[in-house]
Amino acid sequence: MAKLINLDYFKSYQHLVKAFDIAVEDSSSHTPNHILVRWIKPPTGYYKLNTDGVFSRLKVGCGGIIRDCLGNTILAFAGPSIIKTVSLSEILALRYGLNLCNSLGITNVWIELDAQTIIQYIFGKGTANPLYFYIIREIKLRLSSFNFTISHIHREGMLQRIF
Numbered sequence: 001m002a003k004l005i006n007l008d009y010f011k012s013y014q015h016l017v018k019a020f021d022i023a024v025e026d027s028s029s030h031t032p033n034h035i036l037v038r039w040i041k042p043p044t045g046y047y048k049l050n051t052d053g054v055f056s057r058l059k060v061g062c063g064g065i066i067r068d069c070l071g072n073t074i075l076a077f078a079g080p081s082i083i084k085t086v087s088l089s090e091i092l093a094l095r096y097g098l099n100l101c102n103s104l105g106i107t108n109v110w111i112e113l114d115a116q117t118i119i120q121y122i123f124g125k126g127t128a129n130p131l132y133f134y135i136i137r138e139i140k141l142r143l144s145s146f147n148f149t150i151s152h153i154h155r156e157g158m159l160q161r162i163f
Contacts, residue, residue: 039153042110044069050112050153051097053081053089060084062093066101075100090115091135098142109146112153119150 042048051064063078077096081089094113101109113119121136122143 039071041071042067042069046108046110047074047101047106048110048112049094049097049101051090051093052114053086053091053093055086055089060086060089062089062096064093064097064100066097066104066106075104087115087117087129088131088135090118091121091132091139094118095135095139095142098139098146102142102145107146109148111148111150113150114153116152119152122150 039050046069048067049064050067051062053062054060060081060083061079062081063076065076066074068074077100081092083089083092090113094111097111098109121132122139
């Protein structure tokens with residue numbers, strides 16, 4: 001099989017890859033990793049908010065679930081989005097989930113996202129897309145009313161939160 005495009009050709013364009021939120025995998029250094037992934041209940045007195053954005057060729061959507069410390073579902077939400085990027089869909093799902101937590105009177109929340117870049121945006125690691133700036137700022141403001149933890153979960157662990 002001929003290698004028509006080599007990742008080395010794109011090394012100097014990393015800023016564009018980041019700006020357009022493009023996933024690039026270096027297959028030459030890829031070694032399979034086996035990771036045990038499972039959903040973990042939040043500590044007593046906390047609720048867990050998992051949100052996610054989804055993207056297919058024709059549709060974009062977002063959703064989430066709020067569970068208590070026993071793993072019981074308190075509320076779940078899902079719906080289509082007019083947004084055409086998965087990153088923005090993920091950000092909007094998080095904002096909506098936080099607003100729901102606030103309206104339910106939840107103050108202690110453990111937030112899990114499968115989008116590491118969104119976590120970086122929230123903790124001030126910058127954002128390449130100015131469209132995200134005001135929504136991230138709104139999320140940060142909303143977070144100031146919570147005792148919260150934010151962590152990354154692998155996409156496979158997100159599936160377990162639903163079933």
